[in-house]
Amino acid sequence: MRRKILFFTLIATFSIVNCQLLTGQTTATLHADQGQQIIPKEIYGQFAEHLGSCIYGGLWVGENSDIPNTNGYRTDVLNALKALKVPVLRWPGGCFADEYHWMDGIGPKENRPKMVNNNWGGTIEDNSFGTNEFLNLCELLGSEPYISGNVGSGTVEEMAKWVEYMTSEGDSPMARLRRQNGRDHAWKVKYFGVGNESWGCGGSMRPEYYSDIYRRYSTYCRNYDGNRLFKIASGASDYDYNWTKVLMENVGRRMDGISLHYYTVLGWNGSKGSATNFTDEDFYWTLGKCREIETVIQRHIAIMDFYDPGKNVALMLDEWGTWWDVEPGTNPGHLFQQNSLRDAFVASLTFDIFHKYTDRLKMANIAQVVNVLQSMILTNGKQMTLTPTYHVFRMYNVHQDATYLPLDIQAATQEVRDRRTIPMLSGTASRDQQGKVHISLSNVDLKQAQEVTINLQGMNAKKVTGEILTSANISDHNTFDKPEQVKPTTFSGATINGNTLTVKLPAKSIVTLELQ
Ligand code: AHR
Secondary structure, three states: OOHHHHHHHHHHHHHHHHHHOOOEEEEEEEEEEOOEEEEEHHEEEEEEEEEEOOOOOOOEEOOOOOEEOOOOEEHHHHHHHHHHOOOOOEOOOHHHHOOOOHHOOOOOOHOOOEEOOOOOOOOOOOOOHHHHHHHHHHHHOOOEEEEEEEOOOOHHHHHHHHHHHOOOOOOOHHHHHHHHHHOOOOOOOOOEEEOOOOOOOOOOOHHHHHHHHHHHHHHHHOOOOOOOEEEEEEEOOOOHEEEEEEEHHHOHHOOOOOEEOOOOOOOOOOOOOOOOOOHHHHHHHHHHHHHHHHHHHHHHHHHHHOOOOOOOOHHHHHEEEEEEEOOOOOHHHHOOOOOEEHHHHHHHHHHHHHHOOOOOOEEEEOOOOOOOOOOOEEEEEOEEEOHHHHHHHHHHHHEEEEEEEEEEOOEEEEEEEOEEEEEEEEEEEEEOOOOOOEEEEEEEEOOEEEEEEEEEEEEOOOOOEEEEOOOOOOOOOOOOOOOOOOOOOOEEEEEEEEOEEEEEEEEOOEEEEEEO
């Protein structure tokens, strides 16, 4: 018995010592008195493309499906997205947009022609989800629609008529057509993309040529009956700074926004790596690549600042997120990938960066909302699971339309593959319209807990509550059989003493705190 007690005492002592050894100390300052910029809720935007099972099976099952639905939209997905507060939803692509002919997707479903989805696995598209179905979905979700127009293979007339169909209230030909299709009043459509990836799948154009094409197409995208379009030019792929330069020079203020695409991806040829089977080194590489978005944003913004110091043209990061190998056994053209706690970190670290640049960055859309790339939700027939990325979007939605508060973190750093350096702690803060301050912190260290001491400048708080997202392994993810393997729980590791907030963050954890 005595030997047993000695054994357990030794184990307990070792664990405590070990735990202390494995706790890093980090300090930070929250400048609660320096809030100026509003974090536009649109940077929490989503993207839904006709790709794999994003639309069909993911968002839309049709009224006659045995999957519970609301006018054809999956009720489970609808409810999950409502809880997420999706501010803006981009559709119908992506690459699909430049082969999409909107007139094929209106009117009685039995009369709608089919097409081949050439970009995404050669799947037959039956056009049963079209303009009316998309815009009605946005109304149900309370999301602003963001339409991507077809420049690559569509005509100016086709694009002009689409805008008229959606937004004209009067007795115009397209408004009449809309009424024939059961919708009396026009929808409000704010965001309109004039092409997508026009340097690639959207027409393989040079920036000089696309600049003129943009000028031509956008001329005929009219503002009908009080609807004011916010026109977005197809922008650069990550490091292509020349594209931004040429468009700023040649298009300038004719565009309200210019887009940018940046994926956390391991090169475009060959294997991109498994979504769930990866090493610790792969994890840190991922964070390095994800964080490089900051340099990319800075450099595009510097070019924009040169041509547009008044910041009239917005930067719209309308595709971002992780891109892994598809799940084994699934169609390679359908981009169906799992989503682990690693992806959750990509989301939290990316938002921490986005929040700093919102004087220029006015929208971002993660790719994509359901069943494609870094999605919020995965579905399989009647089954559905929320991903770790969903949980970060939900935990971070307190920052939507809140005032950005600078948070200076003095964190240890680590060198990672490809000569990048990452800080072991990332964070962001804001004050909402009710005066509540929210702080989000990510401890990316896979082994070590961190005690973070935050000096709260310019505020008094008495109470702190929080939520935490973590799991035993960084590759943990949710499956249809185990949908709650990774989910947020209540966090009680934070205390306030005067102006000092102390937060004990376990290894590989993401926390959002509320201070009142
Ligand atoms: O999000 C998937 C694809 O990635 C989009 O269709 C395209 O715009 C980008 O290359």
